[in-house]
Amino acid sequence: MKFQNISKWKISPEIEGLLFFAQRMDELLWKYTLDTYKPAALNAPFLCSEVLSIIKNIENELIDEQNLSHVVEELIWSIKNDKVAKKLLDMPIDFYIKIDDQSKLSEKRLKIEALQKTLSPFRYLNQCFQDLIISINEIKKQEIENLSRNITTTLINMGVSKQSLSWKLKKYFFSSDGKEIEHPSQIIDFLQNIYPYSHEFHVYFVVSDLIKSVKESLDAFSIEIIDNIDEIQENKTLELIKLQDDLKNLTNECFVRVGPFSGLDVYSAHSKAIKYLDQLSDLFTLFYHRKQISWRPKAIVEQCCLDRPVATILNNGPMDKPFDFNADKASKELNKLLINFSLRGSSRDRFNRVTDLHGICVSADVVDNQLVTLWTSLETLIPSKAGKSKINNIINGAVPFLSINYIYRIVERFSHDLFTWNKWKARKILKKTTKAPNSDFTFRCFLLLSQPENNELRNELYAELRDFHLLRFRAFQISDLLSNKEKILNRINLHETKVKWQLRRIYRTRNLLVHSGSRSSYIETLVENAHEYLDQITFSAMMISCDSYQATSLDQIFEISNLKYQKLIKFLKNEGPIRADDYSFIKNNSDNLRDYRNEYWTEKP
Structure with a gap:
């Protein structure tokens, strides 16, 4: 936000x-x-x-x-x-x-x-x-x-x-x-x-010369090679192409025009045109494995009712993640993992296989393949139990991981949004929260939004937010959610239900892709969700393995997570308000991997 x-x-x-x-x-x-x-x-x-x-x-x-x-x-x-x-x-x-x-x-x-x-x-x-x-x-x-x-x-x-x-x-x-x-x-x-509204589009790409070897087949894909851009009749399109520095100086490349076809906007038209090129490239690769037809990411899009064409570049795909560690932090976390990771035997092999599959997904750009690979990763990571169907096994294993930190993630994101808005004012207000000496700012946000003694401080925040109505509305929402345990429990139960529905949808879509080749229009959303699910489960599993539990198998890790989730639900079923020291139930795992051997009591004098 x-x-x-x-x-x-x-x-x-x-x-x-x-x-x-x-x-x-x-x-x-x-x-x-x-x-x-x-x-x-x-x-x-x-x-x-x-x-x-x-x-x-x-x-x-x-x-x-x-x-x-x-x-x-x-x-x-x-x-x-x-x-x-x-x-x-x-x-x-x-x-x-x-x-x-x-x-x-x-x-x-x-x-x-x-x-x-x-x-x-x-x-x-x-x-x-x-x-x-x-x-x-x-x-x-x-x-x-x-x-x-x-x-x-x-x-x-x-x-x-x-x-x-x-x-x-x-x-x-x-x-x-x-x-x-x-x-x-x-x-x-x-x-x-x-x-x-529906419009008619033509889309221009710079494509590798390899496409000329299949020149006779291009009509089937609504693709036309343009050997000389001066041949383009639409002068405004030609003018725009010549203004794009990254479309000049063609070496072993040529211009192609895809279309005409109908679409709703220039970006969806760009995406649709790429599918035509993808189909051609994939079919060609069946007969020629050494090299693929490729194209530059920028396109020039003509829309029937626009006076001028536009240059477009599509956003990164659904596997793109927002909050990666920086390089130094990532290296430190990797070192902690290598030192403390306790998985052994086949569980270690399965975990390594999941990291391989995750890497394949990140480097791939075909969403169909990403979804299939992400689901395979979930099946590899989550232990199987006799007598249960594959989908029920995945749901039972995934839900505790995806629900136990749900409320914490909401509060954590609010903290991030608050600092993105104005870090100086956020810091000034949060430092006034009671019962929070030397605590992290997510905990201070939890206290600010949940504790009655911070009502006046919340009103101060609402006043400071002024025209940022959405962040004020979000603060009201979260404060109401944290007002008692019953509301938190109801919210987690609803989240659990939605996760189950979405996991089943991902599984159905994966099966139809594999067995009938049919593709859902909302597949990119499913890839986003599946990637988020896999990352949450994988990181939580690493935390449990590197924590004092020192779990040596995935079966142990998933059982520990299930017991932690049951503990949280049992706690929330006890009626009453949320107290400051209840934060430990909301935040069940630390943000980062822990080196349990370097706790303060183990330090050498």
């Missing part, structure tokens, strides 16, 4: 809802946002499509019917917690679908088809837009929060590029030039700007 430039905003009380919306959308579209605050992979309209897809795959004997109940459960939950979806329904959700529905598969399909038409993406999006305009005018922040998330999920699943949405948002609301933002009605202009 970042506080963006608002120099062109004419700040007034009536515009607070619009500014909160712009800040929340900026967070939703930032690729390094904590997964808790990212757009959902699917919402009600697209869960309907997923249910129908599963029914079709069951009928084609590609997957078992037992896969259906979990998605139906998620669909029902999604609609019950979505005011827009409920508003669009002609009848309550029970008339369309039930978890324990015993009717024939064909009857279920017909009801879901009716539900899908009722919640069609465009119908749903239009209603979201209408409700958002009202909520912004009335400054209902929780409604704006819910609508912003659902609008983003809907647009992305309709095919709009997240990178395009982010660029349009920053250009409209946060750039130093352009129209002044002074009235909440300007949300209408922005919504018109991001509405998913």
Whole structure:
């Protein structure tokens, strides 16, 4: 979360809802946002499509019917917690679908088809837009929060590029030039700007000369070689190409044009054009293994209704991680791991195999392969137990790791956001927290947000945040969450349920990729989630192995994690407020690997 430039905003009380919306959308579209605050992979309209897809795959004997109940459960939950979806329904959700529905598969399909038409993406999006305009005018922040998330999920699943949405948002609301933002009605202009209209595109790339060896096959991929860029009839495109320094001085390369084809924005068009080139390159590699057709990352994109083409470069893929250690810190952590890592035998071999697979994923750029490899990593890392299905085994092993530090990660990210906003003011306020001598700033944030004696200090923070409405809203949210154990327990239980749904979705998608070659439109979101899951489990496993437990097998590590999680749940079931010394339950593992041999009591005199 970042506080963006608002120099062109004419700040007034009536515009607070619009500014909160712009800040929340900026967070939703930032690729390094904590997964808790990212757009959902699917919402009600697209869960309907997923249910129908599963029914079709069951009928084609590609997957078992037992896969259906979990998605139906998620669909029902999604609609019950979505005011827009409920508003669009002609009848309550029970008339369309039930978890324990015993009717024939064909009857279920017909009801879901009716539900899908009722919640069609465009119908749903239009209603979201209408409700958002009202909520912004009335400054209902929780409604704006819910609508912003659902609008983003809907647009992305309709095919709009997240990178395009982010660029349009920053250009409209946060750039130093352009129209002044002074009235909440300007949300209408922005919504018109991001509405998913279809356009026709041509995309230009600089490609290796190897493509000329398959010149006769290019028509099948809508690709055309341009031997001389002066032959390009569109003068503005030619002019833009000549202005790009990294597209000049071609050596063993040539220009190609991909298209025409339809798309929703220049970045999704760029991505779609790369898929044509990927298909050609992969097929060519079947016959010629020594070298692959390659291309430069920058492209020139022509859109039918734009006066000028644009130069585009796509963001890094879904495996990109935000908060790596710096080189010095990474080397120190590696040294601790090598000194203290206690895994032995086959467990050590399996762990090494997981690190190999993780490295393959990071260096690869094909999301389909990344998802398959990430799932293989999870299967390799998590111990198998007799009598359990593969997916249940993965879920039972992963959930304790992914839930035990969930609340801590929320508080930790708030601490990071606070210092990103203004480290001097953050430090000044946090140093005033009671019961926190010589403690880290995440602990001080925990005390600030959870302890009643810090109410006045919280009010001081709220006042200092001024126009950063999103960070103030987040502080309110987390403070309410930490007000008692029951709320924390309910939040963790919901998180656990969502993790189970997502793990099953990753598993289904992986199986369909492997067995039928079909690819989901939301696969990049699944790769992000699978990568996050694998990293959390791997680092927690290393911590337990390097800690005083000195666990020597993965079976021991996963059992210890399960017992720690049960301990946390047992603690939260005891009613009462959260006290300062309860932080140890929230933060179950240290941030970094620990050298247990160098504790202060083991130091030599």
